[in-house]
Every structure is written in structure tokens, then in C-alpha cells.
Amino acid sequence: QSALTQPASVSGSPGQSITISCTGTSSDIGNYNYVSWYQQHPGKAPQLMIYDVTNRPSGVSNRFSGSKSGNTASLTISGLQAEDEADYYCNSYTSSSTLVVFGGGTKLTVL
Amino acid sequence: QVQLQESGPGLVKPSETLSLTCAVSGYSISSGYYWGWIRQPPGKGLEWIGSIYHSGSTYYNPSLKSRVTISVDTSKNQFSLKLSSVTAADTAVYYCASHYIWGSYRLDYWGQGTLVTVSS
Numbered sequence: 001q002s003a004l005t006q007p008a009s010v011s012g013s014p015g016q017s018i019t020i021s022c023t024g025t026s027s028d029i030g031n032y033n034y035v036s037w038y039q040q041h042p043g044k045a046p047q048l049m050i051y052d053v054t055n056r057p058s059g060v061s062n063r064f065s066g067s068k069s070g071n072t073a074s075l076t077i078s079g080l081q082a083e084d085e086a087d088y089y090c091n092s093y094t095s096s097s098t099l100v101v102f103g104g105g106t107k108l109t110v111l
Numbered sequence: 112q113v114q115l116q117e118s119g120p121g122l123v124k125p126s127e128t129l130s131l132t133c134a135v136s137g138y139s140i141s142s143g144y145y146w147g148w149i150r151q152p153p154g155k156g157l158e159w160i161g162s163i164y165h166s167g168s169t170y171y172n173p174s175l176k177s178r179v180t181i182s183v184d185t186s187k188n189q190f191s192l193k194l195s196s197v198t199a200a201d202t203a204v205y206y207c208a209s210h211y212i213w214g215s216y217r218l219d220y221w222g223q224g225t226l227v228t229v230s231s
Contacts, residue, residue: 047221048219098159099212
């Protein structure tokens, strides 16, 4: 069981927007703005898409955005494209002894 | 641009020690980042194993700490993972990554990953 909870799957049609949630506790997401999101295509390494809740690394499309409310962080993808179909993982710093924890991952299907 | 490349045996016998190395290019391993290992069992999610700074300072996942050793070789610009007493549950793709922990904790750059199978 992962420390952060994500929905197993989400789907959307091209052009639509989708949001993936990532729920933690006051030991991680609730009290720290150190949430990052990773995109992973089949057979490939994860790629950093969002860090520190809302920041996008250079080269990442501005269709990807992040936010946080309470113990839940969210990744929103607007203007869905076929190439967005992938697995998405959230990650957060935690004040527990683990240092960082991942969510269980969400499979995004573009219909 | 920072590039990372994992190497090591793809097959390890149960109870033996898994050993992997991550070669870093395009960036000095002595500058700025921690360097981490993450694994992903087939069809499952990501699990952080641990991270090391060039000084030797380490952080380990408590669930694996008793079996994990991460070391760094600045002269070769590489770092390594050893996982002892492996079982089939340690079968996974192992990734190395740059781990920026100075107030961010993000994993910026990743290697392509290497599959390690534990089997007799």
C-alpha cells in the first residue's frame, strides 16, 4: 500500500481537461510544498513534469499544471492529446523517516 | 545535459547480493545533487530506495535500510547500489536518478532503467 493515494485510472477525450488527485496526510502533502509529478510511458523511464506543487521544468508543456489543497495535490492536463496517455505518479517529501514517498500511480487513457 | 546509465547483472540468485552502478555524464557528481535509486516491480508502482551525496551522506527507505548500501565514487563520477539477501520480491526495473533535495526533493534526471530478475 502506497503512502500517497491516487486513483487507479482516469480517462478523457482529446481536447478535454483531466485532473489526477494525490492524497496524503499532514506529514507530507498537507504541510510541505514539495510535491512532484512524473509521467511514464510504457517501457520508459519516468519524466519530471511538475515540482514544488506548481512549477514546470523547462521543456514541459504549459498544458500541465499542479495545485494543492489541504492534504491533496492535483495534476491537471488541459487540451488532452494522444501522447499524454501514460502512467502518472505523484511524490512528496515526508517528515516521517522515509524522506520521500510515491503514490501508487494513475493510468491515463485518452479515448 | 545530465545523463545517467545503469549497469549490472540482469539475473541474481535468491539470497545473493544485487549490485548495480550508475554512471553520470554531463555533470560532476560532486556538484549540487544527491543521487538516488528507485525501483519498479513489473506492472507496479515506483519505490524510492535511497539517495547519496558526494560526501557520503545517505538517506535510505526504512523498509529496505537493513539490506541496502549506496556508495559513491567521485573519481569515476558514478554511484552504486548493493541490496543483500534478495528474494523474488526484489525483481524490478531499477532506476538511478539525480535527487535535488535542497528544499524540493524532486528527481530531475533519470537513467533508462535496468531489469533485475531474482531467480535460481
